[in-house]
Amino acid sequence: MDYSTSVDAECCHRMRHLATELSRTQQALRSALRLRRNLMLTTQMSIPEYTDDKSIMQRGYVEGSKASKGSDTKEWGGRVALWGVVPLWRASPPPDTILTLRTPTPSDCWPFSGSYGEVIIELAHKAKLNYISVEHVRPDTARSAPKNFVVYGIFENNTRLETARGTYTYNKPAKQYFPLSDRNLPVKSVAFKVLSNQGNPKYTCVYRVHLYGSDVNKQKLLL
Template identity: 35%
Template sequence: MGPQSKRFLKVFFLWLPVALAGAYCATSLPVWTTQAKGLIEELTRVSSANLKMLWNLPVLAAEETQKTRFLLEEVARLRAQIRSLKEAQEVNQAASKKALGAYVEMSDWALESSGATIDRQRTSETYDCQENWGCRVLWFFRAAKPPETILQADVSPGNCWPFQGHQGQVVIRLPARVHLTAVTVQHISKDVSPSGTVISAPRDVVVFGVDADGEEETLLGTFTYNVAKEAIQTFPLKNAPLPRAFPSIKLLVKSNWGNPAYTCIYRVQVHGKMAQPESPR
């Protein structure tokens, strides 16, 4: 082989890889270009979505913060409502308990229909007013009422118990042993009095607690019934409610409002708490 042939072969083998590479690139470049373009488009789309998401993050965060704040406010409101309902329930329970206690203390233990009676042996005699013209006018020509009248709810004019003079007493047997708290005395007002006056109303009154056999009396209080005030007047007893319970109570009227012939009592109410039954010994 001559020198030219060798040179040709040498040049041929030197440029062959280049030619092959060029041919390969010429055929593969469009494919790469298409793939690269697709990758770029995908990256652009993903990047755009990510950028949009990142761009909206503050808005989303603000919305979530607002939702959280709303939920917290709703929880606080519900807690406040629960607290308010609980406080209202406690107030209602306390009021009911107080009202029940007041009702028990102000219940009338001197009511004939509930079992209260008059101890006639320790009570003043009923005044006989048949010879007294003014007295007969007051009771509409009817006989005077017995002392049990003060244990009844009827306080119509003339329906009262009279005793002679300005001093007298009545002992009321209670239907149970009671820790006494107050006594209520009732008379009619001047406006509805048939005589046009209330001078027969009791004035100064003393209250005693009486034991079971009637021998021992305990001073519970003194008070004045004022005819210038309401017809129904309640007088708390000292140290009420009394730690000791009494089965009977005594009202001693020491004076009236000017009637020298008789004193008239319309109604007496006794208030307190019933004592617990005594255990058998």
Template identity: 60%
Template sequence: MDKTYIEGASVTRGSGTEEYGGQLALWGVIPLWRAAPPPDTVLTLRKPTPSDCWPFSGSYGEILIELTRNVQIKAISLEHIRPDSARSAPKNFTFYGILENGTWVNVAEGEYNGKGPAKQYYRFNWSLPLKKIIFRILSNQGNTKYTCLYRVHFYGK
């Protein structure tokens, strides 16, 4: 795995979430060019720069984050580039942990402050180890066309 990514994690877009930009294909079949970065861009460790995000259509969407092993997560951070001027930044969100038996548990919810620092931290209110996490964005800072996710990082043991 590329060392610029969080080791042992993968990201896929959630059900009903459409990438903004998507792919261009020859005859609708042969992929020619990817207009949007892949969802795992949110796990990169590099400092975000403009357009170094995963965009999805509208203001509501989700990603599924899978870890290679169970991890006891204590907090998460969301980071956006220049949040004070970015209407595409997430606003209200919820994190769900998925237990071994498939049960969804609400482990964190919050609001990304569009006038706050670029990187903002949120505590998890769950102490059991998790292997799968759903990050659901409920709204953004006002962009009706798309939302841009720059970085989502986890902290724990």
């Protein structure tokens, strides 16, 4: 076989492979842009005013937590990768978005596929928790908002204890508080499991989930 012919064939093969991977990357980028537009369209409404329950806030906002998706949960959008290998950027905000204290704006949320999913909130220290708050933008119109959910306290041996079942109601304030049971039992993390949403069949958007309680190590309220 002529050496130059084999080199040319190999180069052509590699070029076709690169062109195919480039096309896949472009499709992924277009999907990411469509995701952003969809999130904006489903929540593109003015944000209602709400007032925090001061008696709950005074119990202490738990700081320093981290969030990650549950094992049976698929993120909506995920990551965009070059050639399917090299990660470029996230097509949607990360789970930690739900823990931020900034006022939520449309698409500033963590989305997951479907209406059933879970996020794990890992505490910086063991804490005794009293309340959990769930917040969305325009819950009266956003079908992607969570609806029914269950909260589990997770102990050091990774056993779970159900501490609350609640319903995020569309005709109430954007930020809603729910009491937790077994408040004297310190936990190391919390599982927030969404059982259904307000009607969006494709994805659910979790904007903010905040925990309130006291740090066991410091023995004082987390303010």
